[in-house]
Amino acid sequence: MTNTAQTEAQYDGKSLYWLECKSELLKALRTPQFSAPTIAFPVVFYLIFGVILVGDEGAGRSLYLLATFGMFGAIGPALFGFGVNVANERSNGWLDLKKISPMPIAAYIVAKLFMAAVFGIVVISLLTTIAVVFGGLEISLARWLLMTTTQLLCAVPFGLLGMAIGFRASPEAAPAIVNILFMLMSVFGGLWLPITMFPSVIQQFAWILPTFHSGQLAIASIGMTSIANILTHAALLVGFSAIMALLAARNYRTMSK
Amino acid sequence: MEINSAATMPAIAIKALHKRYGTVHALKGVSFDVQRGEFVALIGANGAGKTSLLSILMGLMPQSEGTVQILGGKPGDMPVRQASGVMLQSTSLPDALKVSELVELFRSYYPAPRPLPELLNLTGLNELEGRRYKALSGGQQRRVQFALALAGDPQLLFLDEPTVGLDMDVRREFWQILDSLKSRGVTIVLTSHYLDEIEALADRLVIIKEGEIIANDATANIKRRVEHKNIICQSKLTTVELEKMDGVISVAQIGRLKTIATNTENTVLKSLLAQDPALTDLLVESSSLEDAIKSMIGPDTADTANIQEPTQ
Numbered sequence: 001m002t003n004t005a006q007t008e009a010q011y012d013g014k015s016l017y018w019l020e021c022k023s024e025l026l027k028a029l030r031t032p033q034f035s036a037p038t039i040a041f042p043v044v045f046y047l048i049f050g051v052i053l054v055g056d057e058g059a060g061r062s063l064y065l066l067a068t069f070g071m072f073g074a075i076g077p078a079l080f081g082f083g084v085n086v087a088n089e090r091s092n093g094w095l096d097l098k099k100i101s102p103m104p105i106a107a108y109i110v111a112k113l114f115m116a117a118v119f120g121i122v123v124i125s126l127l128t129t130i131a132v133v134f135g136g137l138e139i140s141l142a143r144w145l146l147m148t149t150t151q152l153l154c155a156v157p158f159g160l161l162g163m164a165i166g167f168r169a170s171p172e173a174a175p176a177i178v179n180i181l182f183m184l185m186s187v188f189g190g191l192w193l194p195i196t197m198f199p200s201v202i203q204q205f206a207w208i209l210p211t212f213h214s215g216q217l218a219i220a221s222i223g224m225t226s227i228a229n230i231l232t233h234a235a236l237l238v239g240f241s242a243i244m245a246l247l248a249a250r251n252y253r254t255m256s257k
Numbered sequence: 258m259e260i261n262s263a264a265t266m267p268a269i270a271i272k273a274l275h276k277r278y279g280t281v282h283a284l285k286g287v288s289f290d291v292q293r294g295e296f297v298a299l300i301g302a303n304g305a306g307k308t309s310l311l312s313i314l315m316g317l318m319p320q321s322e323g324t325v326q327i328l329g330g331k332p333g334d335m336p337v338r339q340a341s342g343v344m345l346q347s348t349s350l351p352d353a354l355k356v357s358e359l360v361e362l363f364r365s366y367y368p369a370p371r372p373l374p375e376l377l378n379l380t381g382l383n384e385l386e387g388r389r390y391k392a393l394s395g396g397q398q399r400r401v402q403f404a405l406a407l408a409g410d411p412q413l414l415f416l417d418e419p420t421v422g423l424d425m426d427v428r429r430e431f432w433q434i435l436d437s438l439k440s441r442g443v444t445i446v447l448t449s450h451y452l453d454e455i456e457a458l459a460d461r462l463v464i465i466k467e468g469e470i471i472a473n474d475a476t477a478n479i480k481r482r483v484e485h486k487n488i489i490c491q492s493k494l495t496t497v498e499l500e501k502m503d504g505v506i507s508v509a510q511i512g513r514l515k516t517i518a519t520n521t522e523n524t525v526l527k528s529l530l531a532q533d534p535a536l537t538d539l540l541v542e543s544s545s546l547e548d549a550i551k552s553m554i555g556p557d558t559a560d561t562a563n564i565q566e567p568t569q
C-alpha cells in the first residue's frame with residue numbers, strides 16, 4: 001500500500017500535460033500545411049483589407065479590423081486544429097492508441113487548446129505589428145492584452161465546433177467542411193468587412209453565426225461599440241459553446257474509425 | 258502498481274461475451290481465460306470476430322452481453338490501462354514528431370515507465386531517437402509503436418498483427434524480445450496471420466470462427482490434432498489417381514507439386530513409386546500447425562497473403 005502511494009505521489013501528471021502540449025505545438029509547427037495557412041491567411045487579408053484598402057480612413061479602421069481579423073486569426077487554428085487534426089487522428093488509430101493508454105482525454109483537449117492559443121497569439125501579434133508599422137496604429141499594452149485575451153477566449157467555441165466535426169467527419173471530408181464553414185462564417189459574421197457594410201438581411205442573418213458574436217466582443221474589447229451589448233453576445237456564444245460541447249461529447253461516444 | 262493481489266487469478270477472464278452490430282452477431286458467447294504470464298494467440302479468419310474481441314478487451318467499445326475481467330478490473334479502467342500496453346494493427350503516429358519525443362510522451366502517461374534508454378535499446382531504436390517518424394522505414398515505425406506499447410512497463414501486452422510487412426530478420430528479433438518479456442512474466446495476447454510466429458511463441462491458441470471459439474488448447478495439442486504426414490512430389494499421376502490409393506487422406510496440387518496427406522506414409526510411398534517410378538522432388542513432412550488450423554477454420558483462412566482485417 002505504501003508502495004502504491006509513493007508511486008502515485010511521484011506521478012503527478014504535470015509532465016503528462018506539459019509533454020502533451022509541447023508535442024501538439026511541435027506537430028503543428030512542423031506541419032507547414034497547418035502552420036503556413038493559419039498564419040499567412042489572416043496576415044495577408046489584414047494587409048489588404050486593414051492597411052492597403054483603408055486609405056484615408058486611417059488608424060480607426062485599422063484598429064477595428066485588427067479586432068475582427070485578429071478574431072479570424074484566432075479561430076483558424078482552433079477550428080482546424082480540432083476539426084481536421086482530430087478527424088485524422090481518429091481515423092489513423094493515434095486517438096485509439098491514446099484512449100487505450102492511461103492518457104486522460106482532457107490532456108488531449110487541453111493540448112489542442114494550448115496549441116491553438118499559441119498560434120492565435122502569434123497571428124494577433126503579427127497583425128498588431130503590421131497595424132503599428134504600416135497603419136500608424138497606437139494601442140496601449142493593457143488594451144492589447146484585453147483584446148488578445150478576448151479573442152483567444154472567443155475562439156474556444158470554435159475549438160468545440162471543430163471537435164464535434166473531428167469526432168464524426170471522415171478525414172477526407174473534414175478539411176472541406178472546416179474550410180467552407182470557416183470562410184462563410186467569417187465573411188457573413190463580419191470578420192473581414194464590418195458587418196454594417198452588409199445589406200440588412202445579412203446583418204439579421206449574422207445573429208445565428210458564432211463568428212458574429214465573437215467579432216462583436218473583440219470590437220468591444222478595443223473600446224468600440226458592439227452591435228448589441230456585451231452580455232447578449234457573450235450569452236449567445238456561451239449557448240453555442242454548450243450545444244457544441246454536447247454534440248462533441250455525443251460524437252465522441254459514438255465515434256467510429 | 259499492485260492491482261491484482263490474488264496472483265492465482267487469471268490475467269483475463271472472459272465469460273459469455275456477445276457483440277452485436279445491428280443484425281450482425283460478431284461474437285456469440287465467447288468464454289476463455291488467459292493466465293498470468295501466459296502467451297496466447299488469437300486466430301481466426303478475417304471477420305471471425307478477432308477485431309471485435311480485441312476492441313472490447315482494450316476498452317475501445319462495450320460488449321453487448323457477458324463479462325470481461327482484466328487484471329481484476331474492467332477493460333478501460335484506469336489501473337488496467339496503466340498496466341497494459343498495446344500495438345494496434347493499423348496506426349500512424351504523428352509524422353512530425355521525433356522518435357524520442359513520441360516515446361517520452363507515452364512514458365509520461367504511466368506511473369512507473371521504463372527508462373527511455375532501456376526502451377530505445379530494447380526496440381533497437383538507439384540510433385534513430387532523433388529521427389522524425391515520417392523519415393523511418395515501415396519496420397522502424399513498427400518498432401516505435403512497439404516501444405510505445407512497452408513504455409509503461411506493462412504486465413499485459415496486446416499485440417494485433419505486430420509483424421505485418423516486416424522482413425524475416427526483424428520478425429525474429431521481435432520474437433526474441435517477446436520471449437524475454439514472457440520470461441519476465443508479462444502476459445501476452447497476440448493475433449497474427451503468420452503461423453510460424455504463433456508456433457514459435459504461443460503457449461496456447463484460441464481459434465475463433467464466425468464469432469465462436471472452436472478450439473482453445475495448447476499449441477502442441479492443436480498441432481497434434483492433425484497427425485498425418487505430407488508426401489510432396491512431382492508426379493505424372495493425376496489427383497484422382499492419387500486419391501484412389503490406399504491410405505491417402507487427401508491430395509492438393511500447388512503449381513507442379515502435389516501434396517498427399519496420409520497416416521501410412523510407407524504404404525503410400527511404395528504404391529506411389531510403383532505406379533510412377535519417374536516421380537521427382539520427393540519430400541515427406543510432418544503435418545504443420547498450418548495444416549491443423551486449415552483443417553479447423555477452412556483453407557482460405559490461414560492464407561498468409563491475405564492480411565487485411567476489415568475495420569469497423
